[in-house]
Amino acid sequence: MPADTTQDADSLLSYGMKLTWDINDPQMPQEPAHFDHFREWPDGYVRFIYSSQEKKAQRHLSGWAMRNTNNHNGHILKKSCLGVVVCARACALQDGSHLQLRPAICDKARLKQQQKACPNCHSALELVPCRGHSGYPVTNFWRLDGNAIFFQAKGVHDHPRPESKSETEARRSAFKRQMASFYQPQKRSSREPEVGNPQDISGNLSSMPALEPTERLDMIADTSFSMTNQSCLSFPNSDVLGVTCDLPTFQGDVTLPFQKYSNPSIYLPRPPWSYELAGPVGTGPNPYPTLYKDPSSIADNTDWVHLNSLQYNVSSYSSYESSLDFTAKYHGWKPTHGKPGLEERVDYGQCQAVTTCPYYNPELPCRYLPRPPAGTQALQTVITTTVAYQAYQHPALKHSDSMQEVSSLASCTYASENLPVPIYPQALDPPDATMQAASPSKRAPVKLPGDCQVLRCALASPHEADPFRTDGDAWDVCLSGMGSVVGCLDRTGQPFTFESEEF
């Protein structure tokens, strides 16, 4: 592993961010002395420098579903985010989480994917496009130069995390295994549990309607079912989590898709084969807890978007909400409240973790908000490539139940309570938030309700380009997802070890 510069006081500042460079520069920093750890979930306007020996960097991997985009530059590989595939009805899984599939990279495969039904409720699947970069999908750039691989990301993902590639692959492998076992019934005892056997990867679907074994298998296999448990963790710090496909473990471990630890902040609403916690440290402000839902508190949550947004946001800035009556605020929040949304506090600068919180508004999920003029093209693209995209209120919202919402939020709030961060008296102003989210380049002055330290982070780089040139900026440390938040917070005195990951 290349030298790591994230262990010292400047651990929050990636090596790449310490240097002044842009992916388009004629000359890149020569002979970098250090390299950054590979980040699976880069989010925000960040830059990293990986070793050319870094396998993941060599493959230009990303937790986000990034597809190749032709930038007509043979030296710089450009990729744009495809967003995340969710259930159009925002159905809730047994554990309260929601489906968040990884969009297929291949256009054809993606179309097929969207034509399939939600494995949980059989309703349509919907692709939530990413438009975190001025209305366009977040873009990632890769450039190999000498012994370094330069990475630069532009935009803040405005959607939950999809299932990571490794998870998807692991799950598919598991499904195949299941398929194989299912189609060998002759060899199995009639009394041997099948669908319900603990090893059933679909055990997570215990809430789904009873299906014939074959149907269920098909369903699962076809849709590559996954739970938001993991994806919801737009937890930046998931970068801190070594993503591993521990199939053996998965297969052997059946019980629950996630484990509950004594420490609520360590809830792992993830399939056992997905992430591998590097340690409690990495789970500090872990968003996972926000995802975890006590079955008993899970009402018929049909408000996926709400929960999701919550999860996502919580995972992104739950720290701000630690002592906030999140549930109440969230529930009571309406577009007309005229209060600044969290997204406002979150700029597109380098405080990426906070993201645009497009889902924050239960009434008007960002993705359903009018696209900015500059986004028309993107919209067209979405329409042509995204079968499910529709500029209307999320169906789930129409059926949302306040109580359910509260219930969902309650559990999330609980999670956030375990986060080591102060709050954030905030005023929400959906309209503004929307505008900003839609046109980050035309951000209006960020309102500073209360003393949000993190806001500085956002304000530090009012312009997208700035982050790249404001070398040394205390806030360009903001790493991905929660990491950034944490990073900012750290600067405010909150002790935190961001880099706990070991690859």
Added chain:
DNA sequence: CAGTGCGGGGGGC
């Protein structure tokens, strides 16, 4: 079959 990278080409600004 899907993921990935490359490159031609169209269209908007």
Added chain:
DNA sequence: GCCCCCCGCACTG
């Protein structure tokens, strides 16, 4: 010219 996107192709696992 730049950016976005679509599309097809070839290669790979």
